[in-house]
Every structure is written in C-alpha cells, then in structure tokens.
Amino acid sequence: xxxxxxxxxxxxxxxxxxxxxxxQRTDEEIAEGRLVCTECGEEYPIEDGIPNLLxxxxxxx
Amino acid sequence: MKGKQWYQTTDVVETYETKRFSQGGQLIDDRxxxxxxxxxxxxxxxxxxxxxxxxxxxxxxLAERGADIVGLDISSPMLREGRAKAVRAGVDSNIExxxxxxxxxxxxxxxxxTVFAMRFFHLADRPASFLAEMCRVSAEQVFxxxxxxxxxxSAYNWLLPMGSRLYGxxxxxRLLAGAGLSLASAEHDFVLPYGLYRxxxxxxxxxxxxxxxxxxETPVGDFLASVSYxxxxxx
Numbered sequence: 001x002x003x004x005x006x007x008x009x010x011x012x013x014x015x016x017x018x019x020x021x022x023x024q025r026t027d028e029e030i031a032e033g034r035l036v037c038t039e040c041g042e043e044y045p046i047e048d049g050i051p052n053l054l055x056x057x058x059x060x061x
Numbered sequence: 062m063k064g065k066q067w068y069q070t071t072d073v074v075e076t077y078e079t080k081r082f083s084q085g086g087q088l089i090d091d092r093x094x095x096x097x098x099x100x101x102x103x104x105x106x107x108x109x110x111x112x113x114x115x116x117x118x119x120x121x122x123l124a125e126r127g128a129d130i131v132g133l134d135i136s137s138p139m140l141r142e143g144r145a146k147a148v149r150a151g152v153d154s155n156i157e158x159x160x161x162x163x164x165x166x167x168x169x170x171x172x173x174x175t176v177f178a179m180r181f182f183h184l185a186d187r188p189a190s191f192l193a194e195m196c197r198v199s200a201e202q203v204f205x206x207x208x209x210x211x212x213x214x215s216a217y218n219w220l221l222p223m224g225s226r227l228y229g230x231x232x233x234x235r236l237l238a239g240a241g242l243s244l245a246s247a248e249h250d251f252v253l254p255y256g257l258y259r260x261x262x263x264x265x266x267x268x269x270x271x272x273x274x275x276x277x278e279t280p281v282g283d284f285l286a287s288v289s290y291x292x293x294x295x296x
Contacts, residue, residue: 005157008131012167028153044167050140052160053167058135 001030001051011037012055074138077116085258085266093179094122100204100292101175104128112163112178117143119179124152132158164190168198177204183225192240196295203242203293207233233291242293249286252276
C-alpha cells in the first residue's frame with residue numbers, strides 16, 4: 001500500500017484513525033506492516049502490500 | 062459452498078476470468094463495463110470505491126480513466142490478482158486494494174464520490190446492511206447490479222456452486238429507500254441468461270446477443286431481463 005492510503009482508511013470497528021507501523025518498505029510502497037487503531041488498539045496486518053482491514057472476527061476466513 | 066468461501070479458493074480465482082469472460086462471455090464483460098462507465102463516468106479525479114472488486118476488472122478500467130480508486134474484497138487471492146492486473150496496466154499508482162468486510166467498511170462517512178458493486182448482491186446474505194454501508198461512505202452515488210428472480214436465470218440458479226440470490230424490482234426499491242438512497246436510473250438487460258453466452262463461440266454469441274437486445278426492446282423486455290443495473294443517489 002501507498003502511505004497516502006492512511007489518509008483514507010480507518011478502523012472498521014469504531015472508524016477512528018489508524019497509526020502505521022512499517023516492517024518492510026520497498027521503493028514504491030509498504031509491503032509488510034501493521035495498522036493500529038488509535039482508539040481501540042486493534043491491529044490490522046499489511047500483507048504483500050495489501051492491508052487486511054477485516055474485523056478480527058473474520059480475519060481467519 | 063457459499064459464495065464467500067467459493068470465491069476465495071485459489072483455483073476459482075485462477076480460472077475466474079477465463080471461465081466467465083472468454084468466448085460469448087466477452088459480450089457480458091463488454092456490457093458490464095459499458096454499464097459501469099455509463100453510470101459513473103467520466104471519472105477523472107473522482108474518488109471511487111469498488112466493493113467486491115474481485116480480480117479488478119472494473120477497478121483497473123476506471124483507474125485507466127483517471128479515477129482515484131480503492132478496490133475492496135474479502136478474498137486475498139482475488140486482491141493479489143487485481144494488483145497484478147493493475148501493475149500490468151500501469152495504473153497501480155492510482156489504485157489501492159484493501160481486504161475488508163463490506164458490512165463494516167474501513168472508511169469514514171461520505172468519503173467517496175461514488176461507491177459501486179458489480180455481481181455482489183447476488184452473493185449478499187444481508188443486502189440491507191451492505192447497501193446502507195455503501196451509502197454511508199458515499200457522498201453522492203451508489204451503483205450496483207442484481208440478478209432478477211422472474212428471469213430465465215431462475216431456471217438454473219439452484220445449480221450454481223456459489224449460491225445466488227435473486228431480486229425483484231419492488232425488493233430493490235425497498236432496499237434503496239431503507240438505505241437512504243433514491244433511484245436515479247435503472248437499466249434491464251439479458252433476457253437470455255449469462256450461462257448461455259458462456260457456452261457459445263463468439264459468432265454464435267453475437268447473433269444471439271442481437272436477438273436478446275431485440276427481445277429486450279419489446280414491451281416485455283424489461284420484465285424478462287435477467288440483470289438490472291441500479292444507479293442511485295445519496296439522499
């Protein structure tokens with residue numbers, strides 16, 4: 001994902017902003033990392049450059 | 062197996078487009094793309110969200126036309142395919158793909174100009190909550206298609222592996238009203254069902270499509286159509 005996506009996405013549960021924690025960055029994008037809700041603290045993984053913003057109860061589907 | 066699981070199996074993703082949109086299926090692909098462009102184009106500079114973007118057929122199409130677009134899907138294999146397609150088309154800089162739940166979208170209220178979903182509502186177990194959520198994140202427009210209950214599709218619908226929900230006009234109108242949407246325009250097409258076109262080589266499919274369009278223009282055409290495209294405004 002591009003870092004600019006951070007301005008668009010929010011927590012699917014409470015719609016609060018997300019903080020970005022980068023694990024691996026390539027030239028163009030963030031390949032691996034986490035998005036963390038500033039309100040509820042829920043963590044959403046970024047896998048292969050695609051943020052997984054499924055609510056936690058649906059994540060392992 | 063229900064749609065949610067069926068569309069996430071890797072072999073379904075790998076054959077998704079070739080099974081549906083080669084041979085006579087090309088006509089379906091063309092018609093769907095025209096429906097999307099007619100309803101939501103021109104898209105230059107528009108903020109667009111596609112729900113259930115799958116392999117990104119429309120996501121890439123709209124990015125090529127200048128939309129600032131996000132594609133959301135529940136399936137990782139579909140999204141990976143979508144990303145690869147966007148890279149091949151050279152439009153990956155104005156597309157973002159997000160894995161998420163259509164009933165709990167990870168976007169703020171009224172963020173997008175247009176939110177749309179193609180071939181999604183026939184898989185939706187809770188259409189009212191999905192439509193309300195699409196409306197929540199859209200400032201202006203919501204666009205989607207349905208497969209119709211009174212159509213020729215109902216003859217083979219029960220055979221389909223993904224399960225498929227069919228709608229009537231009054232049901233869609235109730236759903237729109239319930240979500241806070243008003244209908245701007247609707248189109249009805251395909252008196253002959255998709256499944257028939259997929260089986261046919263191009264020439265035969267083109268002849269059949271001519272007949273289909275002619276039937277569609279008769280007084281009973283809209284009534285018999287198997288697919289409807291619904292273009293709605295927020296508010």
